[in-house]
Structure formats: C-alpha cells, structure tokens
Amino acid sequence: MLNIWFGDMPDAIYDTSTYFKHTYRDQWITDPLSVEMIRDVDQSEVIGENLIQSPVLGAISPIQLSGGVKTLILISKVRDQVFNASKCGDNCAKWLLKIAETRKVVVNLRHLMDFGDGEFKIRVMNKKKIAHCMRELVLLAGEYV
Amino acid sequence: MKGKHTVKVSDKRVRYSFELVRNITVVQGNSGTGKTKLFDLVSAYSRMKDRSGVQIVCDKPCVALYADSDWQTRLGNTHDSIVFIDEDAEYISSHTFASTIRHTDSYYVIFCRESLHGLPYSVEEIYEIKTSKRLHT
Numbered sequence: 001m002l003n004i005w006f007g008d009m010p011d012a013i014y015d016t017s018t019y020f021k022h023t024y025r026d027q028w029i030t031d032p033l034s035v036e037m038i039r040d041v042d043q044s045e046v047i048g049e050n051l052i053q054s055p056v057l058g059a060i061s062p063i064q065l066s067g068g069v070k071t072l073i074l075i076s077k078v079r080d081q082v083f084n085a086s087k088c089g090d091n092c093a094k095w096l097l098k099i100a101e102t103r104k105v106v107v108n109l110r111h112l113m114d115f116g117d118g119e120f121k122i123r124v125m126n127k128k129k130i131a132h133c134m135r136e137l138v139l140l141a142g143e144y145v
Numbered sequence: 146m147k148g149k150h151t152v153k154v155s156d157k158r159v160r161y162s163f164e165l166v167r168n169i170t171v172v173q174g175n176s177g178t179g180k181t182k183l184f185d186l187v188s189a190y191s192r193m194k195d196r197s198g199v200q201i202v203c204d205k206p207c208v209a210l211y212a213d214s215d216w217q218t219r220l221g222n223t224h225d226s227i228v229f230i231d232e233d234a235e236y237i238s239s240h241t242f243a244s245t246i247r248h249t250d251s252y253y254v255i256f257c258r259e260s261l262h263g264l265p266y267s268v269e270e271i272y273e274i275k276t277s278k279r280l281h282t
Binding site: 015041056110 | 260
C-alpha cells in the first residue's frame with residue numbers, strides 16, 4: 001500500500017535528482033517497470049542502459065530524464081530511503097500506486113497530488129488513517145500542505 | 146523592476162517563449178514537460194553567456210540560482226534581474242527565502258509544486274509549460 005507523510009519530513013531525500021545521479025545503477029534503466037514509466041511520463045524510449053531516445057531532446061543519458069521519472073525509479077528501487085515525491089507531477093500518480101501494489105511504499109509529499117477520480121488505498125501517515133478517494137485524501141492531508 | 150518582460154530561451158534543440166507580468170511566477174505541471182531543461186539552459190547561460198551555445202533574448206539579465214548553501218549571498222548580489230530557481234532548492238519553502246526576496250528588486254521564476262506560504266504570489270501567476278513540437282511556452 002502507498003503510505004504518505006504529508007508536509008515537512010527532514011529525513012526524506014529532497015533533492016532526488018542529485019541522489020539519482022550518484023546512486024543509480026545501469027540495470028535500473030532497462031528494468032521493464034522503468035521502461036514503462038519512462039515511456040509514459042517522458043514519452044521517451046529506452047534504447048539501452050545508458051541511452052534513451054527523447055522526442056524533444058534527442059539521445060539523452062539517464063540523468064537527463066525528468067525529475068519525476070527519476071524519483072519514481074528511486075522509489076521503486078531503493079527501499080531503505082524515503083523520497084520527496086513532490087518532484088513528481090500528477091502524471092506520476094498512477095505509477096506511485098502501481099509500485100505500491102505489491103509492497104509497502106513510503107513517500108513524502110509536500111503538495112496534494114491528484115490521484116484521479118478512481119478508488120485507491122492510501123495511508124496518510126500523519127493521521128494514521130486510510131483514504132479511499134481524492135475527497136477523503138484532501139480532507140485528511142489538506143492541513144499539512 | 147516593474148512591468149511585463151518577455152523571455153525567449155533557446156538552444157539548437159528547444160525553444161521557450163513566455164511573458165512575465167509580476168515579480169513572482171510559479172511553474173508547476175506534469176513531469177517531463179521541460180521545466181528542468183529550461184532551468185539548465187538559463188544556468189548554462191548564467192555561467193558562460195554566449196559561449197554556452199544558449200541564446201536568451203530579454204530586456205533584463207536572466208540568472209539561475211542554485212540549490213546550494215550560498216544562495217543568500219548570491220541573491221544579495223543580484224539586482225534588477227530575472228532569477229530562475231529549480232525545484233531541487235529546498236530553501237524555497239523557507240521563511241528566510243520569503244523574507245529575503247521581498248527586499249530585492251528582481252523578478253523570480255520558481256519551479257515548485259509545494260505551497261510557498263510566505264510568498265505573495267497570485268494564482269494567476271502559476272503556469273504550466275505547454276509543448277508544441279520543440280517550442281515550449
């Protein structure tokens with residue numbers, strides 16, 4: 001399940017791009033989930049571990065991916081850190097839920113991300129309560145962001 | 146610094162064109178739309194000017210403020226400019242930052258999804274980047 005701490009969280013990794021730059025492993029990029037996320041969020045195709053084809057920027061390296069995708073990859077691969085998911089736009093929301101389908105995922109959000117009109121299960125850690133839709137999430141988390 | 150300022154930033158691959166009408170503009174929106182790329186272009190131009198390969202057309206200097214501990218000093222030395230700040234800068238949500246920029250004469254373009262509680266910006270100055278092929282506005 002996706003667990004979110006809303007608002008300031010001093011121990012969370014705030015600058016996810018710098019953390020990604022210095023910690024990512026080549027095989028993360030060609031992982032099928034990463035390939036899907038890069039295709040969906042950045043509209044770019046993974047050619048190999050060190051090469052991604054962007055429709056706007058041309059051939060780019062993994063560190064030139066968007067901040068949102070880099071943060072998603074970190075969340076999916078690094079389990080002993082909490083990352084600032086406010087680097088992710090609303091187009092990353094479904095991927096946060098997907099990563100958290102099979103295990104407990106903890107992230108920090110400093111804004112209210114739009115998780116869409118559907119139903120979901122998100123634990124608001126500040127309140128120790130579960131939201132099942134955006135209306136519930138806004139009511140639980142609004143005071144913290 | 147007052148009034149409208151048109152900013153055009155480009156290299157050989159991408160072009161950005163936009164108009165700033167107030168001293169604080171917040172840029173949000175989906176991931177992968179080119180916010181960090183715009184900051185990188187301004188950052189390169191700040192350091193190397195025309196030798197960066199980046200072109201900036203604006204009636205005011207455009208500078209990038211980095212996510213480092215020296216930001217207050219550099220902000221104090223920046224006047225009558227358009228200052229770009231990327232979302233990796235943790236200080237942007239601090240009261241110190243809000244207090245500091247209130248006493249400057251520059252315009253600010255801040256890439257950030259968080260609420261900037263201490264800053265007097267209007268909802269009309271929260272922008273998203275729209276892409277048309279390689280032109281971003």
